[in-house]
Amino acid sequence: MRSGRLFRDGVATFALLGILSLLASKLNNRPEPVQTGEFYVIDGDTLSANGERLRLKGIDAPEYRQPCRRDGADWACGEEARKALVTIVKTGRPECRGGERDRYGRLLVTCVVGDVDINAALVRTGMALSYGGYAAEERIARQAKLGVWAGDFERPADYRREERGKQSAAGGPMKGLIDYISQSIGWGSHGE
Structure with a gap:
């Protein structure tokens, strides 16, 4: 028994x-959530739709205020990265899909407009770097010296780290704490 x-x-x-x-x-x-419709471009790798921030997955674009150097002169590569994304988004009706979130709570997405992978296009034109994806596209841009690869630039992650250090030093320890909390809940940096 x-x-x-x-x-x-x-x-x-x-x-x-x-x-x-x-x-x-x-x-x-x-299925992963799909977002279509009107998108507002925040910077070269971040969109906003219906009050939610969407981070383009696998890429890292220069920060909006980030400068780069080309032919011995500064150029606004961060602004240009944003303009490149605006141009692509305006060519049709983008569709973004993704299910993961980053540490700031932004939805990580891959976006297409028609047959064009927006994430890949930004890397292929040198307006964003590969960040865990799109290594082949980065090789193409690097070899052709497109976008940021046409001169000297600081990697966006390094630029953000330096800027946070400068802000913390300028505002003392309390400012650094406020910045840390703001970034932790998604009010801070657009990158990473």
Whole structure:
């Protein structure tokens, strides 16, 4: 009798685990949210739609106020990156999809307009760097000396880190704490 109960309990446990496994796989296979419509371009790798910030996945564009150097002179590469994204977004009806969020709560998305992968296009034209994706596109831009690759530039992540350091030093420890809290809840930096 005892061995029968153990067998029954074992079968019930495996059945329950099987059902939980099926449920977990169904939840993991749900379609990613898709956003279409009007987008506001914040900077070269961040959009806004319906009050939500969307971060273009796999790329890192120069910050809006970030300068670069080309032919011995400064140029506003951050502003140009934003303009490049505005131009692409205006060419059609963009569709952005993604399910993950970054540490600032922004939805990480890959966007297309027609057959054009917007994320890839920004990297391929040198207006953004590969950040975990689009390495082939970055090689193309680098070899052709397009965008930021036409001169000297600071990686956007390094630029943001320096700017945070300058702001913290200028405002003392309290300012640094406020900046840290602001960035943690998504009010701060547009990058990363």
